[in-house]
Amino acid sequence: MSPAQFFKCLSDETRLRCVALLQKQGKLCVCELTAALDLSQPKISRHLALLRQCGLLLDSREGQWVFYQINPKLPDWAFPILVNALTAIEITGQFQNDLERLHHMENRPEMAACG
Template structure:
């Protein structure tokens, strides 16, 4: 991943919100991200596909769910930037709203089968 690819991935608000909440939570499925960001599933999926295709995220299938997480094999220069982005985002009102919606989600995949 080049610096240009990395910053293009984060230049969109929806992608940045996805990445920062994934950086905080570790891994989430599409339904969790949809609930957290209060956006449609197709929109979230399109942005996740872009992030995966550019190497910022990895996906894994577990049963009926596809989980996304930050790629642990990112270049060493990228990881501190993601940490700083999370710190900056966590100070914002939008990030807290996203996190609150995620935490209020009635039936997260690890708790029950609902998505």
Template sequence: MSNLLPTQFFKCLSDETRLSLILLIHAEGELCVCEMTYALQEVQPKISRHLAQLRSCNLLQDRREGQWVYYALMPQLPRWALSILDEANVGASSLVVEARKRLSIMGGRPARQTEYC
């Protein structure tokens, strides 16, 4: 179980881009940077910077598969944090809803060889 404090959790998610990223990843299971840049219509350096911040907060983990790096939620996130993300996705902002729609029609998405355990 994670030692994540609520203040740390909310501080990490206080930015709209980071919140959108984590909600999108939570909804999709795992995503690579190219999928997130396409879905959120943001430039790669901005997405990568925010992903690094989410990793430093211990909210995300990553794995490399060939040229791709995939991001998923840390499996050790406490139940209360997952519950908050679940509720936030139910009432997701139009930004996240639109991002998921864009992602569903994205061509050339990388094929995953393995999934997180």
């Protein structure tokens, strides 16, 4: 992945919010990201597919859920950028709202079926 591809992937606000939550939480299901960002499932899925195609995210099926996480095989230069971006994003009201919605989500995948 080139730096230009990396930054292009993160240049969209929805994708950046997804990556920030994944950086903070480790891995999340599509339904968790949908609830946290308060956006439609098709919109979140479309952005996750783009992030997966560019190599920034990996997906894995666990039972009936598909979880996403940051690709651990990203170039070494990418990780400090993600850490610094998360540090900057964490102080925003929007990120705090996203986390709040995530933490208050009912029926999270580890507890029940994810629609």
